[in-house]
Amino acid sequence: MLLLAVGLIFVVLILFSMPIVFALGVSGVAGLLIGGYDMQVLSSSMVSGSQSWVLLAIPAFVFAGGLMEKCGMSHALVDFARALVGWVKGGLGMSVIVVAYFFSDICGSKMAEVSALGSTLMPPLTRAGYKREDSASLIAAGTAMGMLVPPAIFMIVIAQVTNTSAVALFLGGFIPAATIMVCLMVLVYFRARKYDWPVDSKPSMARILTTGRTAAVPLVIPIVILGGFFLGIFTATEAGAVVAGYAFLAARLYYRNVSYKQMARLAYDSAILTAAVIFLLAVASVFQYLMGVSGVPKLLAEVLHPLRDAPWLFLLVTALITMMFGMVLEGLPAAVVLIPVVFPIAEEMGIDPIHFNIVQTAAVGIGLFLPPMGVGLLMALRFANLTVGQHWRSYMPYVAALMIGLLLIILFPQISLFLPKSAGLIK
Structure with a gap:
């Protein structure tokens, strides 16, 4: 009864357009x-919900992502992706997926990624003859996949609320993201054949080398993150400082197109976003307390008891629930309200914490881009000047590809655990 009253108050406040965190x-x-x-x-x-060193990585990664996007690194990555796969039929569509993987490494924010990819790739997709529905679908699906590529703010938050290693979670995301990327590229290949999408460019090693040199500056970041974590050189918080320092040097010494005033504004925006995330974690801890004293974890354990002999089915069911939360409440509220309740049940079932968190991260990424309410999808549709009703039929094959990738991650835990195990972070 208590939680019903709290839920009704929350829904009423949302209907009155109060920000979710308040x-x-x-x-x-x-x-x-x-x-x-x-x-x-x-x-x-x-106080207890907002005290963690790993949260210090958030402003550093957000600042670095904003600064790199301001420098124009997304354009360099787009050119490189087009040189790599543009010679395949439907190559421009495939390059959207590839650049979404690359750009997630440096961005850290899904909304910033949608904005950058939409403004950079929507015009060439239109000129190449792609329907607006497919252009928006490619950008939305690619960005949903990119949730698994570090540094994602969601990964830092979920590591905090489940008391797991952010470094292991970062490492665990690379291969699952690549798995979903392959599923999306297979879909693009068959749709290119069906709708006669054009070849973007002729094969050219010279172009690959030229665009590769330009893209080398942003591509240093995933190498640093992956290598640093794998070799145990730094923690997630220290990685944030390293990436932010690198972004500052690249902006001042290489691109030279961002002023100190613009940097100060980016730092201010990063601080505001970080404060919102910390405040969300703090107030969500009150929700977690209320759910605990109301017996929600025990009730959920009883409801999900029939799934104890099928961990993959438990992961699938919780992923679908998380997906719905991600669509309605956005990503971070889903993490701090729902996941702490189901995480202990997963541990009791013997599911590896890193595998569980990777599955939930993928689910939230998909939820952000699910019709009709996914905020990431709505933003992508804004660039294409489409409504959900005009778009959803064309988008369903892309949702299916995302779901197939998610199912592969669920069924084969080693996809998520290979890199963390190889780095000695988990047994």
Whole structure:
């Protein structure tokens, strides 16, 4: 009854257009008052929910991603991707998927990635004869896949709420993202044959080398992240500082097109976003307390008990639930409200924590781009000047490819665990 009242308060506040983070906070406080709990729980929960060194990586990665996007690194990556796969039929469509993988390494924000890819790739896709529905689908599906490529803010947050290694989670995301990328590229190949999408460019080693040199500056970042984590050189927080420092040097010494005033603005925006994330974690801890005292984890354990003999089915069911949360509440609220409740059940079932978190990360990425309410999808449709009703039929094959990739990640845990195990981060 208590949670029903809290949920109703939350829904009403959302309907009145209150930001999600404040709606969570107000409904959480209301839950404490209605339940007659000591209000000291509010302060202690908020402090404990926001205390973690790994969260210091968020402003560094956000600043670095914003600065690199401002420098125009997305253009260099697009040119390189087109040189790599543009010679295949439907090569421009495939290059969207490839550049989404590359750009996720340096961006860290899904909305910034949609904006960069939409503004950079929508015009050439239109000129090449791609329908707007397919252009928007390619950008949306590619960005959904990119949720698994570090440095993603969601990965840092989910590592915090499940008390797992952010470094292991970062390493674990590379191969699953590549798995979904292959599924999407196979789909693009067959759609290119069906709809006669053109070849983007002729094979040219000279062009690959030329564009590769230009793209080398942003491509240093995934190499640094992967190598540094794999060799145990730095932590996730230290990696954020390294990437931010590299972005600053690249902007000032190589691109030279971003002023100190613009950098200061990016730093300010990074601080505001980080404050919002920390506040979300803090108020969500009150929700977690209310769910705990209301017996939600025990109830969920009983409901999901029939799935204990089929861990893959448990992962699939929880991924679908997380997907719906990701579509309605965006990614981070889904992480801090739902995942802490189901995570202990997964541990009891013997599911590896890193595998569980990778599956949930992929599910949230897909949820952000699910019709009709996924905020990432709505942003991609804005660039294509389409409505959900005009777009959804063309988008369904891409959703199917994303789901097939997710199912492969669920069924084959080694896809997620190979790199963390190789680095000695998990047994």
